[in-house]
Amino acid sequence: MKTIIRFSLAIATLAFASLTQAQQVFRVSAIPDEAPTELQRKFKPLGSYLEQKLGMKVEFVPVTDYAASVEGLVNNKLDMVWFGGFTFVQAKVRSGGKVVPLVQREEDEKFKSVFITTNKSINKLDDLKGKTFAFGSESSTSGHLMPRFYLLSANINPDTDMKRIAFSGAHDATVAAVAGGKVDAGALNISVWEKLLSQGKVDSNAVRVFYTTPGYYDYNWTVRADMNPAMRKKLTDAFLALDKNDPQGKEILELQRATRFIPTKPENYESIERAAQQAGLLK
Template identity: 35%
Template sequence: MNKTLVKRFGIGVALAMLVALCVASSGCLDSKAKPSDEETVGTLKIGLIPTEDQIEMLKKFGPVQEYLETELGMKIETFTATDYTSVIEAMRADKIDVAFFGPFSYVLAAEQAEAEAIVTGGTEAGDVATYHSCIVTHPDSGITCIEDLLNNSSEITFSFVDPASTSGNLIPRGYLLSVGVDPDTDFKTCMFAGGHDASGLAVKSGNVDAGAIYDIGYNRLIESGAATPDDLIVIWTSDPIPKSPIAVRGDLDPALKKRIQQAFVDMPEKDPEVMKAFESKWEKNEMYVAIDDSTYEYVRVIGKSLGYI
């Protein structure tokens, strides 16, 4: 691995670059669009990445779907997939028009399917909100701190989330590599659980010694009673990562893309109950802010440095 890139994007995860990119983000929507899309697309198809149980995801998204149908005057169909790659492929094949991606799966979708980021979670100040990647372990593993995991790597069984997950693979993998541990060769075994909840529960059950999970997923397991802080012990937390984007197909009509963007930005004011329900059950966003692709440039740089792009 390039040592300069590791030094720049390993442990620190390029926080200064993140801040600069957040400031530079805007809602501009350049597109090679088909002018007739807004008139011909009577049904808007939305894809969701697998952060938790698929049936539960669709149930939680219901109020947002109803809100969007009202705001856009269109029928909405929502789909979930078993992995991140399936959502990317669905957009590439024009099977979905809008998708909720993670930062890294979005970068891959932009490269492979010409996806365009339009909004992400924001703060009351109008800034891009952030979240964190975590590494967790269970009390019977004998691991009490990150040094225990690093110093005994050959004995460790480890769970990542999905190859295209930011907080469930890219960021924790980049950290481990930056401190001299190659998960694929230095851990006893290494697996992908398929979802954040699944990764956390694999650790809790003792199927693996440690694993990656994002902080929102960790908190969701604790709040639901599926786990306790004694079951899942956080031994490492990343620097801030920009919240997950909502992206559209690049060839949608520009006016339709703008309407979709505005519908999310307006959600807290136009239907605060929907936003509150969505905030409390999904990504815990207080509001949405307009963005563009540049918000995730540093994620793209890390992905390239690790050979994923």
């Protein structure tokens, strides 16, 4: 009998140890606004850095679409997510205000979208009437919401004034659709556009920007509001400590296309929420 009891205790101890170990994994994800391989590449050095700062394993969990990133955080399957401004608003509404943006890149204070084309007859927003057009993902701030908002502000309704609209699913896919002649024009975030240009992945003689939006708040790293305050502070401090003059910090910041990270707050995204409501995109 003693042997059986000892054996049962051993199993219980092992089970508890396994559970504890499983809980020591910090699960991070990001909206899939670029190819999965690119998201993994960008995150790898940041993940290693966060492991050092948090003292626990950090795992990148890819998601299939924007909605999955929201549901993953709200349902405790993810601990931190790289959201666009609109996706953060969706997560805030979906959770009843139980998510909190921690930090954003300095560039995200005045983020912009660019409208691109290969069509020589398109030089201003009004020229898009009767043309075919590509947005990114339906839940993308810089690839759909804000481009749609500025189109509507210019009295252009994409759904009725354009010949056809499509959703490419990602910023780089939008560029490919425009460059390949699948659509007359498209919109994407300025950061991805500049990265593709710098990498020589787009022919600037063929594809050009004809309109750039005003600035708006966009991307941020978001966690659940019930996260342990000590953990939240560790995370925030880790991001704020990234320094471009340090080799490790330089690599991470360059991959994240950031000058530095700065604190952010929910109030910064109120204009995004209003834009989503006005465009009829907030459900």
